[in-house]
Amino acid sequence: MLTNFNFTGAAVALAMTAGAAAANPYEPYAGTTLVVNFPAHPHFDAVMEVLPQFTEETGIRVEVDQLQYLKMREKQTLELTKRKGDYDLIAYVVFSKADYVYADQLENLAKYFMNPALADPGYDAGDLIDGYVANIGVAGGDKGYLPGATGSLFGIPFGSETSILGYRQDIFDKHGLQVPTNYEELLDVACKIPELEPGMGGLASRAASGHHASHAFLLHLAPLGGRIFDDQWNPIVNNEAGVAAAEALKTIVDCGAEGAKTFGFAEAGASFLQGNSAMFLDSTVFAGQVNNPEKSKVVGKVAWAPHPMGVRRGSQTGGFGIGIPGNAQNKDAAFLLMQWLTSKEADKAIAIAGGNPSRFSTHSDPAVLEVQPHLEVFGKALAFADPDWRPIIPTWGKINADLGTTLSQVLTEDLDIQTALDGVAERARGIMEDAGYYTWQN
Secondary structure (H helix, E strand, C coil): CCEEECCCCCCCCCCCCCCCCCCCCCHHHHCCEEEEEEEHHHHHHHHHCHHHHHHHHHHHHHEEEEEEHHHHHHHHHHCCCCCCCCCEEEEEHHHHHHHHCCCCCCCCCHHHHHCCCCCCCCCHHEEEEEEEEEHHHEEEHHCCCCCCCCCCCCEEEEEEEEEEEEEEEHHHHHHHHCCCCCCHHHHHHHHHHHCCCCCCCCEECCCCCHHHHHHHHHHHHHHCCCHHHHHHHCCCCHHHHHHHHHHHHHHHHCCCCCCCHCCHEEEEHHHHCCCCEEEEEEEHHHHHHHHHCCCCCCCEEEEEECCEEECCCCCCCCCEEEEEEECCHHHHHHHHHHHHHHHHHHHHHHHHCCCCEEEEEHCCHHHCCCCCCCCHHHHHHCCCCCCCCCCCCCCHHHHHHHHHHHHHHHHHHCHHHHHHHHHHHHHHHHHHHCCCCCCCHC
16 A cells, blocks of 8 residues: 655654754755655554654655565565666565675665765664664675674664563462573473463464474574574584474473464464463564453563573564665665664654664663553563574575474474484585585585
């Protein structure tokens, strides 16, 4: 749906001063119309509430093409190959970052931040959640997709998500249970709950064959000290840490609610919202549903804690970033919009409206916490968001699919975990060899 925000009416109920200066930096672009592409997603629904203020302050009009994620990705794939594109600013996920940068379809942002007529000196980029800058914004550094000596910035985090533990405060209080802070405690409580509360699962988790099972495995792999590859791209998913992660997932599923082996993200969330599971460990984007009486039977009964620690802290990185297409027609004005949307003032306003903030300061802002108190805990979790919890490489799709299918056999057919992961590692090596990852080792 294409929505035109030519805002000239009454002011939105907040005042923002991002980019304000004695000489109006927006004046040369007043009257410009930007076309942006956003997903249909709770964070961007909140953005839509705040966005009219940008036009009021700057005189720059914004049209938003808001699409379901897969349709958005398809549309971008077409648009970015044109000589002149229709989009001035796009939202994307981290795997799209890798594709777009490799195809030279996203602007390197260095020249915009170097331009004193465009770059707001009060922007405070150091306040952005660093794990998300690394994950969603940087390419060309270590491993090709992480920061490093050769890395460059191509996007800004916009709607940061990480894994968080939701738990039923009333159930924990009733039985005198301690909130788990490490994996030993997490697995112990997950399997105690069904004994204490017959018919209730311990921890609702993704487990269905395919990307759901692999995602759940990866949630545990990073904190338990594992990686899919070592620094030379040798598969190590089958080492001790990998086995421990698979064992943790199997324990969680075995102690889960009825049907746990078939849960995707939606089913796991529904199990928690309907009161059929006592804990939920997944993306922070889920939090918006917990106190919605139209979707939840556990309103007012849920508390939050950081992702439990294994041998290290390592919560997931997810969510979206925003970048300027290489074929955009209004690049300078698009940068001004990007900078405004990710400023401290706009990040705060979007958070109050129900979005996922991308700045540390927003997670501790008293005005934000008065409306969204759970963000204080989320900010603590985001400090440990791991930008390398999964590899952002072209071959990952094939390896991830194989991992998810194989883990499903572990969960549903009791396939031996070591045997299963040895097979994944062997097949992953073949995929990586065919793609040329060992060329410089030979």
